[in-house]
Each structure stands twice: as C-alpha cells, then as structure tokens.
Amino acid sequence: MGDDTRADQPAISCRGVWQVFGPNAKSKLKAALAASGGESQSAADTLREDGLIPAVQDATFDVKRGELFVIMGLSGSGKSTIVRCISRLIEPTGGAIDIDGQSILDASKAQMIELRRRKLGMVFQHFGLFPHMSVAENVAFPLKMQGQGKRDRLKRAHEVIGLVGLEGRETAYPRELSGGQRQRVGIARSLAVNPDIWFLDEPFSALDPLIRRQLQDEFIKIQATLKKSIIFITHDIAEALKIADRIAIMRDGRIVQIGTPTEIVLKPVDDYVREFSKDVVKGRHARISSVLRPLSEAPDNMPDDPGIRQDMTLEEALAACISLYQPVPVHDADGKIIGVVHPSDLSAALQVDEA
Amino acid sequence: MSAPTVAQDTAHGGIHLTTGAKAALVVLIIGALCMALAPVWPWLVKYPAGWALPASDWIGAALEWLLNLIKPVARFFSRALAYPMEWANILFNGIPWPLSIGLVTALGWYVGGWSLASLSFLGLSFVVSSGYWDESMNTLSLVAVSVPLALLFGGGLGILANEVPRVRNAVQTLMDVMQTVPTFAYLTPLLLLFGFGPVVGLIASAIYAAPPMARNVMLGLERVESDVKEAAIMSGGTRMQQLFLVEIPSASQQIMVGVNQCLMAALSMVIIAAVIGGFNDIGWEVLLTMRKAQFGQALLAGLVIVVFAIVIDRISGQMAEDRQRHSKRISGAIIAVAGVIAIVFWSRLPEPASLTLLQPTADWVDSGLSAFTVANGSALDGLKNGAMFYGLLPLRIGLDGAVLPFTWGFQWTFGMSLVLFGAAAALGAVLALRGNIAAGIMLVIAAGVIETGIADLPWPFVLVGAGAIGWVAGGRKLAQFAVLMLLAVLLSGLWDKALLSLYLSGAAVLTCAVFGGAIGLVCAMSPLAWRFVRPICDMLQTIPLFVFLIPVLMFFQIGEFSAFLAICFYAIVPMIRYTRHGLVTVPDELIEAAVSSGATSWQTMVEVRAPYAAPTILLGLNQTILYAFAMLVIAALIGTTGLGQSIYLALSQADVGLGITSGACMAILALVADRLVQGFATERRKALGL
The missing domain is CATH 1.10.3720.10 (MetI-like)
Incomplete structure (x- = not known):
C-alpha cells in the first residue's frame, strides 16, 4: 500500500459488497444477480429461497479521512459482518473494497497481514483479550507480531495504556479487571500500532450504562486528538447519535439510510428508521438549522432576541424561547442574523412523530 | 510439564524463584544426593526387601477370612444369577438367526433409519458367516444379564448421590476406585467368592460398567435447569414425583449417554473375563486362537467382537441423541420378513456353527501373515529391537545400563555421564538466564533420569519428585x-x-x-x-x-x-x-x-x-x-x-x-x-x- 494517498480520497470505500453464507455462495450470487438484472433485493430473495444467507447485500458507502462512521442496526442485521469483510476476517462474496484507494480484495495473504500490522486496529464487543497474557503483553501483542523488540514494545504499550487511563495495571491479568477496564485494554491494544483506520465492533455494548457513558466520553476525547478514520458498530441509537459524523442504518443485510445524526432523526426514510429514533429525545440531536426560516419570512418587528445561535440543539433553543410567541432571530457564530425561527415550529419539530 | 510461570519481577535486584523453580531445585538436590551417597548407602537406591511390610500376606489373610464369611451369601447369589443367565442363554441361542438379524436390523431402522439398519444387517450377517454365531450369543447373553445389573446399581448410586449430598464424596471415591483398580485384580477375590464359572465374569463386568452409568446420572440430574426443578416444586410434587416425573426425564439424554457407556464397558469386560475360562464365549475363542498362534482366526474372532461393539455403540449412541424416530411400520415389516424366512426355512436353516464361509479367508490371512512375518522378519525384528535398544531399554535401566558394545557399539563410561550432565547443565543455564529457571533445572533432572533409568530411580527421589509436582500443581494437600x-x-x-x-x-x-x-x-x-x-x-x-x-x-x-x-x-x-x-x-x-x-x-x-x-x-x-x-x-x-x-x-x-x-x-x-x-x-x- 503506497503512501501516495490524496486528501480527498476516502479512507475506506465499499462498492456493492455482498456477504452470502452457504455452499457455493460466490457462483450462486453471480447467477442471482444476473437473473435479477443487478437488482439487489430480488437477488437476495432468490438466494434466501435457495437456502443461503445473504448477511450483507450490496453495501455501498465511503468513509472519509478522519470521519467517524457509525453502522447501526439490530442484531443479525449484518453490521458486524460488514466490518469483518472490510478487515477481511471473512472473505466478502462480491463487490469491491478499497482502503486508501487500494483494493484489499486483491491483496495477498502476506499483504493483508502487513496491512493489519501497520494500518488497521480493531476493538471487539467482548474485548477479545488473551487470558494468558498480562495487560501490557496484550497491548504489546500487535507490536510483537510486527517483530518489535521486547523493550520497545513494552514502552509503547505503556504509552497507550496511559492514554486509556490504566497506568499501574500493566502486570494485571484480564481476569483481574472489571468489564470497563478490560475494554480499555482492548482499545489500547487496537491503538498500539497507531493505525490509520480503526474498527470498533460494539465496543461498549457489553458494559453497564454508567461505564458505557464514561467510556463514550473518553472515546470522543481520544478521537478528537487522534483523528482516525473510524467504522463504529453499535445497536444503540443514542450512542450512534452521540458520537457519529455520519450514520448508516442497516436492516436485514441492507443499508436503508446513510446520513448525519440530524438527518436520521428528522428525516427518516422509512418506518424502520423512524422506529429507532422514536425513543430518542430529538431535541438533543437535531440542530436549529433544520427548522430555520429565511430572513425574508421575518416579521417587521421582532421584539425579543433570546440569543439563539445556529449550532444550538432544538432543545436548547426551545428552552431559550419557550415563553415567546413571536418569531425570533437566529445568529451565526459571528453574531450575524441569518434567519428566524418560530417557537411553535420548534415544539412542532419535537412532536413530529409522537402522535 | 512446565511450572506455572508467574510474572517474574527481577527488577529489585534479587532473583525471585517461582514455586516451580523452587520445587525443581529441591528435587534436583535430593536426586544429586542420592546419586552421590548411593555407593555408601545402597539402600537409598534400592529399597531393602526387609523394610517392606508383608502387606499382601496380611491383606490376603484378612480378605480370605472376610470372603469366607460372606461366601455362603455369595454362593447363593451366584446360584440365583445362574437362572437369568440360563434363560438369556436359551433365549439368545434359541431364536433362529435370521430372526435375530431381523430384530436388530428393525431396531437399527427405528432408531437411525437407513444407515443404521444396513450397518446392523451387514454386521450381523458377517457374524453369521464367520461361524462364531454361537459363541457371540453366549457373550451377548452375559452382557444381557450384567448390563441391567450395572444400570440398576449405577443408576441407584447416581440417584443416591444426588439425593443425599453427604454421601456424594463417598460415592465419587467409590467410583474412582471401581474404575481405576484393574479389572483383573478383582477377578481373583470374585473367583473365590462365587466359584469358578461365568458368573464371575458377569459380576466383574457389572462392577466395571456401573460407574459410567452413575456418573452420567449424577451429571444429568445436576444439569437439570433450576427453573425446571423449581417449577416441579411449585406444582406441589412430592420429592419422588419431582425426581421421577420431572428431573429424570429432563436428564434422559445424559442418562442415555450413560447407558451407552455402560453397554460398551460391560461388553469389553465380559470379553476380558474370558481369561478365567469355563464359558464358550467369543473372548475365549480369541484367547484360544491367540495361544495357538492362529492369528487369522484370532483376527476373525476379534473382528466379530469389533462388529458387535460398533453395532451396539451406534444404536445406543443414536438413542442418546434424541432424534426423531423412524417408521415403526417398516421396522415391523423387517421383523415379519425375517420371521417368515425363519419359519419357511426352519428345517433347512444351517447350524450357524457349521457356517464357515469366512474360514478360508481366515486361513488365507493366517498363511499370508506367516509368509509376511517370515519374509519381513528381519525388518520387523529390526524395528522392534531398535525401539527396544534405543528407546525403551534406556528409559528402563538408564543409559549407563543400556549402552553396551553389543547394541550401541560402545560402552557407556563415567566420562560420558559427565559430558551428558555438563551439556544438560549448560543448556539449563541458558534457559535459566533467559528467565525460565524451572525449565532449566528440570532439564538437568531429565538428564539424570535418562542416565539412571526409571526402574533404577532412587526411591527418595521418586517420593520427593512426586511431592514437588503435587506442590506445584495443587499446593500442600496434593503434595x-x-x-x-x-x-x-x-x-x-x-x-x-x-x-x-x-x-x-x-x-x-x-x-x-x-x-x-x-x-x-x-x-x-x-x-x-x-x-x-x-x-x-x-x-x-x-x-x-x-x-x-x-x-x-x-x-x-x-x-x-x-x-x-x-x-x-x-x-x-x-x-x-x-x-x-x-x-x-x-x-x-x-x-x-x-x-x-x-x-x-x-x-x-x-x-x-x-x-x-x-x-x-x-x-x-x-x-x-x-x-x-x-x-x-x-x-x-x-x-x-x-x-x-x-x-x-x-x-x-x-x-x-x-x-x-x-x-x-x-x-x-x-x-x-x-x-x-x-x-x-x-x-x-x-x-x-x-
């Protein structure tokens, strides 16, 4: 993999990726696609009737450099399978996957090993810690695979262990740690080689809610400094909305919607997506821009200016103007008025799907 | 076996020995002391006969007294058991063989469909054509009596251990003993108790086959989900109702595994018990032909045993796997066809013993084998002698005894011992320096064992060695x-x-x-x-x-x-x-x-x-x-x-x-x-x- 990567090139690019489980999956997929004229849904139905399991159907998306891309879906929707295809822990049945513009499906076994040693990091739902190794040995494991000397790799391990806040537990064994601490080790291990691309497969799902929130906050902090290109798998919509730059929602192996958190919450493409966002407090995730009206609609006289800014969430904005009945101005970061918002629009937006 | 490597911390200057390293060091010192002092105190190496207790005499006397005491009961039991044995014998030998084959094939069909039915049919047909049908039926009638005994006894033990937690440990120990004491060993007192005859083999096989049943019953009952047990209690069942209506049926799959193991153990033991003789069964046939060096025949009889073992194992194993059963109608049809054949050809059915379809093959194998061993005698001997002289013998009497000009081409000398120990010590030191002290010391010990030979190891060394391993593996109690x-x-x-x-x-x-x-x-x-x-x-x-x-x-x-x-x-x-x-x-x-x-x-x-x-x-x-x-x-x-x-x-x-x-x-x-x-x-x- 060369370093001649352009800044605008996506870190990861998936084009029509299929993962079909069952005997002779490859040829059967080809046949089904040919029969359906490339139409993926009917091809998947054909495969299902044939007794095969299309776990991922025609997945197409890009992950930009430094982007935190969340794949969200219920268990069995194929989200973990996608990430395993991209890391080639399993062989995709069809499609194309590029990492930094290089096709990884054409990479040899040795190239793949090299790629994993240098460029990829992965965190697992149940941590995947080696029970016979201490914390430091676990974290240093990828470096050992690179062939680094013991002293160097333990030094680097120590650094990363510090990054996740586990200083002093280097000689402990996984069995002596709490769930939250174990996942910190998992995160440290995946960061040991300083990878460009970071896969996290439901990293916080096995943790208690309190610990989960704490780790999410720390994760956001770590990402703010490291700026990795990330694919983050979760089944928790609140988690997805909290951390994501963009979210892909999966159902039965298909990606049904890709969008920013606001788009997902306020413009769900179908009932399935709507069902997810039903339980979230929309005001916390949608921004004011979604209900912004142009300045031309402003009344001549706006008596009140509660100081609403464009980047406020609906909830924050509503709190500021809850007692008002007239449209109020909305400012951008510099304080310039860029539009107006009607308080009744705010409450209406929050009510949208409750009925 | 490597000692557990606890994370070593040598940062503070001193060397911290792990438990394994300490234990190995103690053993090494004891071993070295024994070697050094052996010329002065020979009793260190060879335990003097005078120091041993006449244990076998005492045990013999005590047991004989005890056995004589319960002998009348045992003899009565023996006579009582003779009846079911006789009935089983009459039954198995009395059924015309086409019907027997039909019954087993029908069972095979019912339990496992096409594949098991054909296995049963082919297997039993092979037995008929081998000419060992009568002997096989004799063996089977022994199994048929001993297995119910073992099932009752083992199942009872298992339930007892489940119901009375206090006796659980005692039952576990009893089963360990029943399975580890070699079967031949309790044939002797059984012979004394029950007198010469097949009853001894029957009882021995019941004893041997009971523990797997008991273990599986215990395991199965233990694994019944607590929800299920509690539901039975809340439904107002008595303890007996809970046990027999809920827990045992819930555990049935595991219990069937026990039945399968019980059957296999009983068959194996019945055949071993043939060494006491007196019953014309298939095990005896193997023993007899082996003694006469008729290996073709011995192989044929052995194959008959294997066929039985496989058929019994697959059918009972399939029963444990709770699959859906196959059509009873087809099973019935198979039995009917077999019955019709048996009746129609009643008078013309050949005596199974006179069927010697496979005897020519056996003879052919026999002569072929003789020819083969004669032709390749030197190669086989070479293999055997090589393994003996260069592998087994040194392990047994040590390099110092096994290395002789006659076999190895040179005489083992004191100097060679020194070289061996020197090399082991050097390698061990390298290992120790790389952080694995225990492995280093054990390497030196291993060199000592190979040099001395296991049969000549000094007894203090063996005792201390076993103690040290126990200490590392499980602490003081195990040691x-x-x-x-x-x-x-x-x-x-x-x-x-x-x-x-x-x-x-x-x-x-x-x-x-x-x-x-x-x-x-x-x-x-x-x-x-x-x-x-x-x-x-x-x-x-x-x-x-x-x-x-x-x-x-x-x-x-x-x-x-x-x-x-x-x-x-x-x-x-x-x-x-x-x-x-x-x-x-x-x-x-x-x-x-x-x-x-x-x-x-x-x-x-x-x-x-x-x-x-x-x-x-x-x-x-x-x-x-x-x-x-x-x-x-x-x-x-x-x-x-x-x-x-x-x-x-x-x-x-x-x-x-x-x-x-x-x-x-x-x-x-x-x-x-x-x-x-x-x-x-x-x-x-x-x-x-x-």
Missing part, C-alpha cells in the same frame, strides 16, 4: 496425597514392580503425548486431516481393549514391545481428540483479535491457540494416562513385567492377597498421576480465568 500414596506402595513391597509399570506406561504416555499431540495439531489446522483421522479415533475407542493385542502379537510376538504398542494404540486417542478440540474451540473473538493484530496462522497457533487450549490438552493427557494404565494390565497377557504381571499371576494362583495388593498399587499409581495432571489443568484454567 501430601502424592507422597503418602506412593509411600504405601513403597511399604507394600511391590515398589520394584511399580517402577517397572511406571516405566512402561510412562514410555507409552510420552509417545502418545508426542504423536497424539502432533496428530491433534495437524487435525486442528486441516479439517481434511480430521475427516480422515476421526473415524479411526472412533473405531479405536469402540474396540474392546482385548482386541488390541491381536495385531501387535501377529507382527511382534510376545514381549514388552508388543505390550508397548498395544498400550500406545489404545491410549493415543484421547490425546488426539482433546488436543484438536482444545485448539479448535478457542473463542472466535480471540482468533479475530490475533488476526486483526496481524498474526500469521502459525503465530496465532503458538501465541493464542496453544496457551488457551492448554487446560484441555492437559485433560487429554490425563485420559491418556488412565487409558495407558487400564491397558497395562491387559497387556500383561502378552508379556510385560511389573504390576500387571503380578496381577495376572495372582489370578492364575488364586492368590487374593497378591492380586488385591498389586491391583491397589496400580490404582494408586493411576490415581496419583490423575490427580497431579488434573491439578495442573485446574491451575491453568484458573490462570486463564475460565
């Missing part, structure tokens, strides 16, 4: 257990024989560990290899112990090497199975974590799979050890020295004291080995947090 148990063997006066048994089983276990481990590894890495090896493993595990003697005897005659081979063939299976199983069942996430860290498949194997599988592999080793001890006694039939020989001797002389004492010593060796390896496995599992 005490190991030392006290071995001390009992030492005092019994059978120490020398025990060491000989230890040597032969040790050599076999070592071989099995290396080859079985390697095969297991290959099978773990290549599913194709496993597809090939698996049926062989299944086969080897179904074959009754006794049959293993036939092929080794054909090629290598009576002797230690044949015994060694027979033990290896039998004992290697668990090592293969457990190694593969352990390596394959590592959780996916761990493998993925390793792969996504950029590990190659070999690195994954060495760094992740192998350490994770260690406890499972140790359990396999444990099974291999127990299998080796079980086979050791059977192998005494074809010439081994040691405890097995004593047990066999006692049987032929009806010497109860010697038989029981040797049997107890053998059981002690097996138990100590079992506990030590289990200790390591538990320790490893704890270390992995499993």
